[in-house]
Amino acid sequence: MNARIGVIGRLLGVLLVAAALVVFALAGTRRLGMLPRRAGDSGPPNLHTGTAVADLGPSGGLDEASGSLPLATGPDAARGPAAATGPGAMPTIVGPVPPAATPVPTPTIDPRRIGLIPGHWGYDSGAVCPDGLYEVDVTVDVALRTQAILETRSIAVDLLEEHDPDTPQAPLQGYRAAALVSLHADSCTPVGASGFRASRWPYSSTPAADDRLLACLYDRYGAATMLPRHDSSITIDMWNYYAFREIHAETPAAIIELAFLGDDREFVDEHRYSMALGIADAISCFLDGG
Numbered sequence: 001m002n003a004r005i006g007v008i009g010r011l012l013g014v015l016l017v018a019a020a021l022v023v024f025a026l027a028g029t030r031r032l033g034m035l036p037r038r039a040g041d042s043g044p045p046n047l048h049t050g051t052a053v054a055d056l057g058p059s060g061g062l063d064e065a066s067g068s069l070p071l072a073t074g075p076d077a078a079r080g081p082a083a084a085t086g087p088g089a090m091p092t093i094v095g096p097v098p099p100a101a102t103p104v105p106t107p108t109i110d111p112r113r114i115g116l117i118p119g120h121w122g123y124d125s126g127a128v129c130p131d132g133l134y135e136v137d138v139t140v141d142v143a144l145r146t147q148a149i150l151e152t153r154s155i156a157v158d159l160l161e162e163h164d165p166d167t168p169q170a171p172l173q174g175y176r177a178a179a180l181v182s183l184h185a186d187s188c189t190p191v192g193a194s195g196f197r198a199s200r201w202p203y204s205s206t207p208a209a210d211d212r213l214l215a216c217l218y219d220r221y222g223a224a225t226m227l228p229r230h231d232s233s234i235t236i237d238m239w240n241y242y243a244f245r246e247i248h249a250e251t252p253a254a255i256i257e258l259a260f261l262g263d264d265r266e267f268v269d270e271h272r273y274s275m276a277l278g279i280a281d282a283i284s285c286f287l288d289g290g
């Protein structure tokens, strides 16, 4: 009897030691699980794929350069939409296809293209001098000379005809360019006045640009011709010039009376190149930001 009890006691002792070892081993596993993971360690398994989730690093997997998640690669990524097919896949709902939007070209202004209106060209003669000189002959001549000078500076010039002021029409209607200048000349009858003057539309959408164009005209045309300014004779026909209302709202514009055909007649006959150079220099000044 005592021997049997001794055997049972040893067995119980062995079982207790084994149980203690199991408890110790479980406690050790839990402690290891609380240790911080080292970089490169695999994390917990992903329940959806059964594969370990890679350590995404401090950015949480975001592409630090673009701020976007990296594109998936590998066989799963290659499947694409084909994975949604099959008996249990959701049917693809096809709705009405919206019409493709017609791309609207962005209007652009050629920064090196300007318009010149030789006053009265294509419409009437303008002032008619007693000796047969027409204002339009002077304005067309100066405009052609100006065009020639500007083209040597890689500035394209549109020569635009005038038309009935009461009927808006092409090419002035909606005309868009880096600038527009209309050239006119003043009275054939000597009135005791000499010089030039320029104006712009007071209701312009580009008043700052118009003022800069005016400043260039006064400065450069005055320097090239040495004619005095005659601002006091600016009339409603100048500042309310019909073309100002027809051209595109973003086209800076001005009108200039080049000289008096009566009192400045000698100058006008002999210095057409200087007149054209003054207009060309004014336009270059404006386009160059002067």
Ligand SMILES: [Zn+2]
Residues within 6 Å of the ligand: 119, 120, 126, 127, 135, 184, 185
């Ligand atoms: Zn005129």
